[in-house]
Amino acid sequence: NAGVTQTPKFQVLKTGQSMTLQCAQDMNHEYMSWYRQDPGMGLRLIHYSVGAGITDQGEVPNGYNVSRSTTEDFPLRLLSAAPSQTSVYFCASSPLSEGSYEQYFGPGTRLTVT
Amino acid sequence: DAKTTQPTSMDCAEGRAANLPCNHSTISGNEYVYWYRQIHSQGPQYIIHGLKNNETNEMASLIITEDRKSSTLILPHATLRDTAVYYCIVGYITGNQFYFGTGTSLTVIP
Numbered sequence: 235n236a237g238v239t240q241t242p243k244f245q246v247l248k249t250g251q252s253m254t255l256q257c258a259q260d261m262n263h264e265y266m267s268w269y270r271q272d273p274g275m276g277l278r279l280i281h282y283s284v285g286a287g288i289t290d291q292g293e294v295p296n297g298y299n300v301s302r303s304t305t306e307d308f309p310l311r312l313l314s315a316a317p318s319q320t321s322v323y324f325c326a327s328s329p330l331s332e333g334s335y336e337q338y339f340g341p342g343t344r345l346t347v348t
Numbered sequence: 349d350a351k352t353t354q355p356t357s358m359d360c361a362e363g364r365a366a367n368l369p370c371n372h373s374t375i376s377g378n379e380y381v382y383w384y385r386q387i388h389s390q391g392p393q394y395i396i397h398g399l400k401n402n403e404t405n406e407m408a409s410l411i412i413t414e415d416r417k418s419s420t421l422i423l424p425h426a427t428l429r430d431t432a433v434y435y436c437i438v439g440y441i442t443g444n445q446f447y448f449g450t451g452t453s454l455t456v457i458p
Contacts (some may be wrong), residue, residue: 238391276435276448277392303357303395324391335380337446339391 236258238340240325246346247315255310255343257325263338264330266308270294270321271342277324283308284330315347350434355420357453360430366423368427370436373417379439381412383421386451392435395421426456431438 241256259266267282269292279292283302297319298309308327312319328337330332353371360366364426371444372381396403396410398419403410409422423430435451 267446274450276450278448279446322389326391335382335393335397336394337384339393341391343388 237261238327239326240323240340240343241345243341244344246348247251247312248348249315249317250277250336251315253312253315255312255323255325255338255345257310258306259308259325259327259338260306261327261329261338262305263327264305265337266296266327267306267326267337268298268300268310269294269324269326270319271324272321285313312345316332317347320347334340349439352449353449354436354449354452355433356450357455359376359455359457360426361424362456362458363425364419366421366430366454366456367424368421368423368434368436368454369418370420371418371446372436372438375416375438381410381416381419382437382439383408383410384437385430386435386446387429387432392448395434426454427455428458431456 238259248304264285268280271277280298281300283289286302289300304326322342322343325340326337380397382397383395386392396408398410398412412419433451433453435448439446
């Protein structure tokens with residue numbers, strides 16, 4: 235199993251550009267989520283999904299869109315990038331079955347908006 | 349919306365036990381305590397979780413007070429590779445109740 239994969243690893247955008255951060259998992263996990271981590275800070279939840287076709291907002295959803303058309307993929311779209319979105323983005327997945335509590339994180343995407 | 353309070357940083361001598369405290373005085377009856385760690389800039393890694401009983405696995409032990417308002421993560425024999433930021437999280441694994449906070453930066457000293 236590759237686990238949780240994220241692409242790209244690094245990205246530089248200009249203000250106003252849009253892009254999609256990719257996240258995929260091969261563990262058949264129902265739950266997937268996106269976090270952002272600003273320098274010296276903890277992770278903050280952006281959006282999450284409990285299954286294909288179901289998404290919901292987390293703590294900091296503004297400026298981001300998500301969709302979940304398959305169990306495996308959970309892309310994060312930046313609609314119009316702003317310097318305040320400069321951050322490291324982590325995707326995570328976990329099963330929803332009873333007794334399964336561990337979230338698996340990807341390696342992160344480091345995004346700079348100039 | 350801070351649900352946990354942790355010291356900002358701690359040091360521990362290599363080979364000694366590292367005891368990382370966490371206060372979670374507003375925890376509700378069916379919320380769990382989770383511990384994750386983040387080494388350098390990698391994605392966080394799950395360590396352990398518990399509801400009200402003490403728990404132990406191959407990585408660490410988790411001691412939860414009887415009133416569940418605080419807990420302690422114990423790394424029994426800290427190594428240099430345990431240098432990381434440790435996050436104490438209270439809540440459910442799903443939904444928007446999973447707040448990481450700023451964690452405790454643990455430095456293991458040779």
